[in-house]
Amino acid sequence: MSNKNTKMSLSKATNVAEEINNIDTTEKKTNDRISAKKKNVPNSKILNLIKEQQQARRDAELKADEEAKENQRLQEESERKQQEEFVLLEKKREKKREAKKKRIQRQKQEGLYLTKEQREKHHRAQIQFESIGIHVPPRTNAQQSDIQKRILYNDFQKTNLSSITTPSTEDEDSWDENSDEENICNEDSVQTKDILRAPVICVLGHVDAGKTTILDNLRRTHVQDNEAGGITQQMGATNVPLDTIVERTKMSRKLISRQGDFMIPGLLIIDTPGHAIFQNLRSRGSSLCDLAILVVDIMNGLQAQTIESIRLLIDRQTPFIIALNKIDLLYGWKSNKEKDVESVLEEQDSFTQNHFEKRYDEIIVQFAKQGLNVALYYKNPNPNEYYSMVPTSARSGDGMGSLIAMIIETSQTNLAKHISYTNELQATVMEVKAIHGLGTTIDVALINGCLSVGDKIIVGGQEGPIVTQIRRLLIPESNQELRDTNQYENKDKVMGTCVVKIAARDLEKSLAGLPLFIARNHDEIDYFKNEIELILTTVLNSFKLKDNGVYIQASTLGSLEAFLELKVMGTCVVKIAARDLEKSLAGLPLFIARTHDEIDYFKNEIELILTTVLNSFKLKDNGVYIQASTLGSLEAFLELLKIQKIPCSGVNIGPVHRKDVLRASTQLENDIKWATILAFDVKIERDAQDYAKTMGVKIFQNDEIYNLCSMFVAYQNQLIKENQDKYRHLAVFPCKLKILPQNIFNSRDPIICGVRIEDGFIKIGTPICVLSKDICIDLGRIASIEMNHKSLDIARKGSEVCIKIVSTTNDTAKMYGRHFDKDDILMSKISRESIDIVKAYFRDELQTSDWGLIIELKKIFNIV
Known part of the structure; x- marks a missing residue:
């Protein structure tokens, strides 16, 4: 271990010695360069370059220091603003909480405060209103912000505007939840997302x-x-x-x-x-x-x-x-x-x-x-x-x-x-029916929730809410419509979504179009009865009624609305049995006469009303004849004909009689297509049918106005086609042709030459003439048209085609170069008769420019 340390010490010493030698060598070289420079003239460029580099380094250091200070200042400013915003937000929240507390206290004193349970009931009522198509206007009282309307199909993610989560936010939410006097968990609205x-x-x-x-x-x-x-x-x-x-x-x-x-x-x-x-x-x-x-x-x-x-x-x-x-x-x-x-x-x-x-x-x-x-x-x-x-x-x-x-x-x-799926009941009565063996039943669309046999239900009735108990639940067979099938399957319990028929007592006067509720206790019965009354009152009050008018009775809200929309004249639901009613007219008022004078007076009134109504319709000189069962259907029919642009020359109410055929036959003088009777939902008397065949009057009968119009349009198109086939050989279409002199293939009958269509169009059979020296020369009719060796039936403006003109008279055949030349314009030979035929039967085949050419040719040929 000591040897190793010794070696390391020697190595370090050696390295230090080498560094000292390097430093000495560098200093020596530097001193030599300095001494050499002192002997020579100093280099100013090098000195300036060194100064510039030193100055740039100092500037960069200063800029870095300034940026660091600016970043620090901005960070401090941002933190200060966030703190101020946080304090301001807290003040606003505190102010809002205080204002809300004061508002609630004031509402409690005035008796206007809604508890959470009451708000939830109001929300359910809104949903029921929406389910039957009733728009609930927004509340205008102080609690408008406390009641929110359900938004349908709002699947977009909402952006969280505040990323700061503080204890005060949670306190505010909990304060809102607990601010009501009653905190009731509504288990009925639990939603199962799975x-x-x-x-x-x-x-x-x-x-x-x-x-x-x-x-x-x-x-x-x-x-x-x-x-x-x-x-x-x-x-x-x-x-x-x-x-x-x-x-x-x-x-x-x-x-x-x-x-x-x-x-x-x-x-x-x-x-x-x-x-x-x-x-x-x-x-x-x-x-x-x-x-x-x-x-x-x-x-x-x-x-x-x-x-x-x-x-x-x-x-x-x-x-x-x-x-x-x-x-x-x-x-x-x-x-x-x-x-x-x-x-x-x-x-x-x-x-x-x-x-x-x-x-x-x-x-x-x-x-x-x-x-x-x-x-x-x-x-x-x-x-x-x-x-x-x-x-x-x-x-x-x-x-x-x-x-x-x-x-x-x-x-x-x-x-x-x-x-x-949610357990909250959402059901609507769609129809009320009397079924043999079951009595009066209601067809219900069950959207959410469930219905069971024995449930106590509340539905709307003609005389107020009806409280009854479900006796039977019936569902139609699969793939069968509820209103059509007579085969049902009994169920003890059904869950949404489905259609179900409910059999229960006291449903005779129930109303379709209103929601159905389930009540579990007496308090809920009273509450939902009030809900039904509120809904029905709101709907009925929404109709714009007059001080003077008839009284309308209908089976459902939907049919009542449709009835009012049509403005059909009628009375309460009353069926009258009497003699001599076979030819009575629907849509007219009914009078009661107590004396002979009143009988005469009301007879005159009826005649005056009928005459006034029939004369009020804007009729045309030329048009079809309309027959309908009631005034209402007659007005609707005339409105549809107006949309379809079909003119009407006469109207009547009731079955089609001989006199109606006679009136319609007057149109035969104008146009056969107008000699037509359109009979909507009425009978045709036998003598009227026979007389119509004799006179040539066409009668169309149907119970559906759309089909009746379609039948007449088809008949009209058929007549047009027949007339076109009949008069096509007399129809002359306008054209002006420029001769192509390089394409003259035969100069004598039959003339075969190339032409450019300057205006209008040509068809096979078009008579061609030429004005040469103010003399009209008939050349004949076009027998064939070709373009690129392909035969054509028609050629329009701008086309260059080859035509063959065949003479139709026994006169001397006309010759190109003798009777006319390349400078002459070939034209179709129109007449007053041909113009009338084109107007009557071939109007759709002509464009606007073609009619302009007809006017030009009329002036050339002096046609009045």
Whole structure:
């Protein structure tokens, strides 16, 4: 050990000696350089460079010191501001707590203070209002900030504005929780995030867009056959079980995340009416739904009720998926419902794909006009910014699996938090029915919570709240609509989400459209009775009533709203049996006469009213003849015809008689298409039918006004086509042609030459003439048109084509170079008769510029 230390000491000594020698050597060299410099003239450049380097080093040191001091100052300033903000925040919190305490004390003294239990009850009442489509106005009293309205579909993360967590924050939260006099835990509102209920799916869209047909495809039933005109008249609900979903989505399982797991027990689908007059029922349906299917007819795009449904969904913040329905109507469509619709589209012919792309692009533009971004579900760049569109065909089944898969995926991802099952009861009475063997029952949409046999329920009634006990719970068979099936399954207990039929006593006067409550004790019975009365009073008071008017009675809130929206004239629900009522008219007032003078007076009143009403309609000289069953339906029909731009020349109410046919026959002098009677929801007398055949008057009869209009439009198009075929040889279309002198193939009959179409267009059979030296020379008719050795039927302005002109007279054949030359303009030979025929039957084939050319040719040929 000592030897090792000795060696280390010697080594260190040696190193020190070497360093001393190096220093001595360096000093010696330095002294030699200095002595040498002293002998020579000093180098000023080197001295200046050394000074600059020293100055730069000093500047850098000063700058570093200044930056360090500035950073320290900024840090101290930041800490001081944070401390001031913290103190200010504490003062504000303390001030807020003091103000809140004083406000609560003042409210307690005035008797206006709401406890936590009362606030929770108010919150539940708000939810029930929302579930039946009633908007609750915000509170205007001092407790407005204490009551918060539930926000639907708020899945965005909220940013924490304050990152400072202090004991005072926790104290404030605990103070808010304990500030009420009563602290009651509401066990009914416990939410289970691990269990998802069946989402409520609402189907919306325009009339005849295929909404109910889509549901029929899901259920494989034919509910729509029972609807008047194929249009849903009430809200129907359908339970779709999980096994049906699994079977229908087998070809589109890749769209469902988590390896195609199904976390929901099924679907509850509500079919909404499509009529504009059922707007309130449609609004009520959408207030119950979690996710909507917006059905769009790919052939017609966005229509009136489609746009209304979009507005409704946006206003209620309801997410939706677009079903681009009726793709089977695309030209050349080849169906394959066993494959994903994306694959089916790829297998279509090119012209079918082009047709689809054209319709799809037009619909994208229509949605853009409504302020919405849409994209096909398999091309959606961002589902949070673009609504997904699924091409479907409810008739052939194409795309239905993809549509269901998109519903499942959206429900299990974006809506998972919203459709988490909760024990808090949320149920709405949808319909009241009398069932043989069960008595009066109510159909209930159970969204959350559970119902059991023996539960005491409170529902709204015509004479006030009804308290009764559940005797039986009945659910329809799977994939059956509640309002249509007669086969039910008894249950002791049902849990949301589903549709259930409840059998109980005293339901004869219950009202549909109101919530259903369960009471466990007398206090809750009294409370929920007050809730029902409050809801019903609020709804009835929301209607704008007049001092003078009729009294309206309806079975449900929805039908009452629709009744008031239509402004239908009527009385209370009274059925009158009497003689000679076969030809009575609906929509007119009823009078009671006690004397002969009153009989004569009221007869004159009825005649005056009927004459005044019929004369009030704005009729045209030329138009169809309208027959309807009531004044209300007549007004609605005329309004629809106005939208369809179909003129009306006469109207009447009641069955179609011989005199009505005689009035309609006067239009035969003008145009045969106007000699038509459109009979809406009325009978046609036998003698009127026979007389119509004799006179040549066409009668269309239907119970659905939309179909009636479609029938007339189809008849009108048929007449136009027949007239076009009849008069096509007399129709002369305008054209001006420039001769191409380098392309004269035959100068004598038949003249074959190349021309450039300067204006208008040419067709085979067009008579051609030329003005040469102010003389009109008839050359003949165009027998053929060719371009690039291909035959054409028509050629338009700007085209260069070869035409063959064949003479149609026995006169001397005209010759190019003798009777006309390259400087002359060839024109179509129009006449007064040809102009009238084109106006009457071929107006749609002419563009605006073509009509301008006709006016020019009229002046050339001096046509009056």
